[in-house]
Amino acid sequence: MSAIKYELIKEDKRSGARVGKIITPHGEIPTPIFMPVGTRATVKAMLPESLKEINAKIILGNTYHLYLRPGDDIIKKAGGLHKFMNWDRPILTDSGGFQVFSLSKTNDITEEGVTFRSHIDGSRHFISPEKSMEIQNNLGSDIMMAFDECVPYGADKKYTKDSLEMTTRWAKRCKEAHKNTEHQGLFGIVQGGMFKDLRKQSAEQLIDLDFPGYALGGLSVGEPMDMMFDLLDYTTPLLPKDKPRYLMGVGSPDALLEGVKSGIDMFDCVLQTRMARNGTALTSAGKVTLKNAKYKEDFTPLDDKCDCYVCRNYTKAYLRHLVICKEILSSMLVSYHNLYFTLKLMENMRNAIMEDRFLEFKHEFEKEYGII
Ligand SMILES: CC1(C)O[C@@H]2[C@@H](CO[C@@]3(CNc4nc5cc6c(=O)[nH]c(N)nc6cc5[nH]4)OC(C)(C)O[C@@H]23)O1
Numbered sequence: 001m002s003a004i005k006y007e008l009i010k011e012d013k014r015s016g017a018r019v020g021k022i023i024t025p026h027g028e029i030p031t032p033i034f035m036p037v038g039t040r041a042t043v044k045a046m047l048p049e050s051l052k053e054i055n056a057k058i059i060l061g062n063t064y065h066l067y068l069r070p071g072d073d074i075i076k077k078a079g080g081l082h083k084f085m086n087w088d089r090p091i092l093t094d095s096g097g098f099q100v101f102s103l104s105k106t107n108d109i110t111e112e113g114v115t116f117r118s119h120i121d122g123s124r125h126f127i128s129p130e131k132s133m134e135i136q137n138n139l140g141s142d143i144m145m146a147f148d149e150c151v152p153y154g155a156d157k158k159y160t161k162d163s164l165e166m167t168t169r170w171a172k173r174c175k176e177a178h179k180n181t182e183h184q185g186l187f188g189i190v191q192g193g194m195f196k197d198l199r200k201q202s203a204e205q206l207i208d209l210d211f212p213g214y215a216l217g218g219l220s221v222g223e224p225m226d227m228m229f230d231l232l233d234y235t236t237p238l239l240p241k242d243k244p245r246y247l248m249g250v251g252s253p254d255a256l257l258e259g260v261k262s263g264i265d266m267f268d269c270v271l272q273t274r275m276a277r278n279g280t281a282l283t284s285a286g287k288v289t290l291k292n293a294k295y296k297e298d299f300t301p302l303d304d305k306c307d308c309y310v311c312r313n314y315t316k317a318y319l320r321h322l323v324i325c326k327e328i329l330s331s332m333l334v335s336y337h338n339l340y341f342t343l344k345l346m347e348n349m350r351n352a353i354m355e356d357r358f359l360e361f362k363h364e365f366e367k368e369y370g371i372i
């Protein structure tokens with residue numbers, strides 16, 4: 001019996017968009033949903049109470065980072081990641097493979113697993129599918145991701161095919177090593193690079209292994225946006241309708257709209273909080289770069305269409321002042337607004353799908369945001 005169940009509530013008649021609900025041991029998640037990224041047991045500059053205020057339903061943690069610091073053994077002793085970070089809602093943990101490739105300098109990939117040097121102190125480590133399962137089990141996340149190889153953008157077809165076939169073998173090993181099936185669900189990750197036939201092969205092989213949910217990996221890795229959207233449109237419908245689909249590492253408002261249109265249910269991205277720390281806000285009229293001198297005496301809210309705590313209590317001039325002075329509060333307030341804006345966009349998409357006006361909503365948003 002899987003710890004993760006999905007209920008399909010409504011399908012859009014004119015696109016792949018759909019509304020659903022994911023039921024997890026730590027609560028229910030309405031979909032489509034955006035998941036704030038809490039890599040090292042914190043969504044940067046956000047209190048758990050603030051995350052609840054903006055209606056965050058699920059956050060991400062990361063196996064690679066938490067294994068290196070503070071150590072999954074310490075988090076286990078603390079009673080698991082939920083207790084350790086004071087977050088009692090669902091948590092999804094990525095499996096570590098991707099971070100090894102994107103963060104650590106030297107890594108040696110074999111059938112057994114990956115040997116790498118820590119990006120923190122250069123110490124040598126080894127992660128296998130079994131080790132990734134052990135770490136995620138110690139963390140106690142509601143949704144665990146299979147250990148996979150994310151091939152770099154531009155990898156050739158032979159390498160990509162060999163890699164996806166190893167990722168399938170690793171997924172099988174993860175499933176066999178996955179013990180705590182009552183309390184933790186395990187999602188497979190579709191690879192296949194930029195090749196549609198390999199994406200199909202990867203999806204079919206993982207569907208045969210029967211996971212409670214499927215992620216699209218190997219995207220948002222530097223490929224052109226329209227290439228990602230084309231692969232999305234092709235691959236998403238290959239996945240089971242009665243299981244959640246998760247697009248890893250995506251994304252900006254335009255990518256979220258396209259992903260929902262293709263039938264994606266779950267998203268995560270560091271963009272919202274990373275941009276905030278650089279003083280850039282997402283608003284209904286597009287991006288606002290607060291450092292711009294034109295905001296020096298602009299005493300209007302960040303976004304006059306946003307009803308969040310930040311837009312109700314502060315002005316662009318004040319936020320610009322905080323950013324220029326590199327005040328810690330600037331990261332807190334702009335992160336709060338960017339995440340609220342993104343979660344509100346997902347809620348508005350869910351409502352539009354329920355009311356059979358998703359494509360109209362998408363067009364209106366894109367026009368006002370400046371995408372079209
Ligand atoms: C969009 C934005 C701002 O997000 C940033 C930066 C560069 O892209 C990101 C986001 N893209 C991304 N693609 C992924 C693919 C996989 C994957 O195939 N497997 C597994 N296990 N996890 C994955 C996680 C992923 N995250 O990846 C890092 C390098 C984490 O920084 C993120 O641009």
Ligand SMILES: [Zn+2]
Nearest residue numbers: 306308311337
């Ligand atoms: Zn706001």
